[in-house]
Amino acid sequence: MIDILITFIGASLLLYVLLGGSDYGAGILELFPAGKFREQQKNVINHAMGPVWEANHMWLILIVVILFMGFPAIFTTLMISLHLPMLALLIGIVVRGAAFTFRHYDAIQDPRSQRVYTWLFGLSSLWTAMWLGIIAASLNRGLIDTHARDPWTAYIKPWWGLYPLAVGIFITCIFVFLASVYLIGETEDTDLKRHFKRWAIFLNCAVVIAGGLVFSVSIAEHESLLAAFARTPLAWGVMVLATLLFLAMWWLVRRGYHLWIRVVAIGQATLILIGWLLLYAPDAVNTVQGPLSFYQQAAPAATLRQLVIALLVGSVFIFPSLFFLFRIFKMKRE
16 A cells, blocks of 8 residues: 555656646746747746646645655645745645636736736746745755754755755756757747747756755765766666757757657656655655654555555546546647
């Protein structure tokens, strides 16, 4: 039962990065200089995100529900010790969603209000992506103290520092990279495709540089990433493969193989996530008192059984419906 739930958490996290992450990246991309392509870029992003952006939050909700029902001790630890970054994350999600909705469906389409909505959409996307990275970096630092009494140790120290900031930058770069790659295939305009290709190449490099920054800053942590990868050869191999795919991406972008560009980008993000998970599995959180493992902190067997049944039955409806949604709105018009 526990293995099934871990699989659902991993799959939901991956889908949230690949789908929801690219939505954040699209908003951040609008903060970059676009020149004469600004209005065209905005229209392409509106068209690409409009039908599916709300559905992409389903994966985050699914993770929260599984943790709440199946692993209550882990859920409680995260929501108490990291409640400030969690609150910041929720604020960003709400502001971003409201800004995109008003911008996309505003009947008046006043230029001044459109500029406000666009800036709110972009800045809240950047804000939310950064906090997602900060939360991810805080899970395994070993600084969460469930017995702490002073506010700094209990609520700020677990996520404070250069390492979470570096991971936030890294995650943000991945999101914008995915968005630029996906958007290449969302337009038929040759010049706009070239515009997105330039950003894809630039952000490809930015992800590699940001990844190097994460490794460098991690030296000051309790255990550096280099040391963690050294004890996990499989994770190291996965990350090396992901890095090699970044080199392949250059060639694919320049040759214009749009489908393969997306496939490789998805593969890169997937390998990075798998490599990170392999470092710490099966521990979900590292605390001062010790790691919290999925196997040790699981709910009673009866609860797990009902949760697994609900997830399996729900999957019968969720995945075909999601496929149908993408099929309807993403298929090429004749």
